[in-house]
Amino acid sequence: MESNSQCKNCKNPIEETDHICSNCKYPLKGTEKEKSIFIGQQILKKDTIKTAKNYRNFSKLILIGLGVFMIMPELIKLLNGAGSVVELIIGILIGAIFIIAGFLTSQYPVGSVVTGIITIFITDIILAYVIFNSFYSGQSDPMDIIEWFVKEAFKIGLLAYALYKTVEEKKIKAEHSNLNMC
Numbered sequence: 001m002e003s004n005s006q007c008k009n010c011k012n013p014i015e016e017t018d019h020i021c022s023n024c025k026y027p028l029k030g031t032e033k034e035k036s037i038f039i040g041q042q043i044l045k046k047d048t049i050k051t052a053k054n055y056r057n058f059s060k061l062i063l064i065g066l067g068v069f070m071i072m073p074e075l076i077k078l079l080n081g082a083g084s085v086v087e088l089i090i091g092i093l094i095g096a097i098f099i100i101a102g103f104l105t106s107q108y109p110v111g112s113v114v115t116g117i118i119t120i121f122i123t124d125i126i127l128a129y130v131i132f133n134s135f136y137s138g139q140s141d142p143m144d145i146i147e148w149f150v151k152e153a154f155k156i157g158l159l160a161y162a163l164y165k166t167v168e169e170k171k172i173k174a175e176h177s178n179l180n181m182c
């Protein structure tokens with residue numbers, strides 16, 4: 001015998017006649033086995049929500065981090081008297097796309113990461129053209145090209161991983177559409 005004024009699982013007020021909790025669906029009149037199964041599923045669901053949130057936060061961090069990484073070096077160069085204002089403005093414009101996309105990951109997880117990938121591809125195509133041109137005219141060091149290539153490959157790799165994580169998050173959400181995922 002148990003007093004059924006409150007749901008054991010979610011503390012929602014309940015009626016003596018209720019068979020399941022109207023709030024969390026806890027089997028109030030179920031067997032001990034049914035109750036433990038419910039509690040087990042509850043723990044799994046909480047883990048699932050946590051995993052999905054971690055995936056989203058990871059993508060957010062990557063996008064904002066890349067955005068800052070695109071602005072800071074140009075700003076530091078300029079402050080040291082070595083950079084150019086045009087390069088800083090370009091850096092801020094591209095970096096801003098990443099930072100804004102980062103803050104929109106909660107609403108549009110996949111869309112934000114895809115925006116980042118498209119932006120990287122467009123800027124890389126332009127940069128590759130500029131860099132290879134200056135290389136063929138003998139103005140740049142092959143090491144600079146290798147360094148640039150490694151850096152860009154690293155950024156694309158990070159974004160590809162973030163995309164994979166957001167797609168995973170989307171799958172989790174679709175499989176548990178009855179859960180409140182905020």
Ligand SMILES: [Zn+2]
Nearest residue numbers: 007010021024
């Ligand atoms: Zn309940």
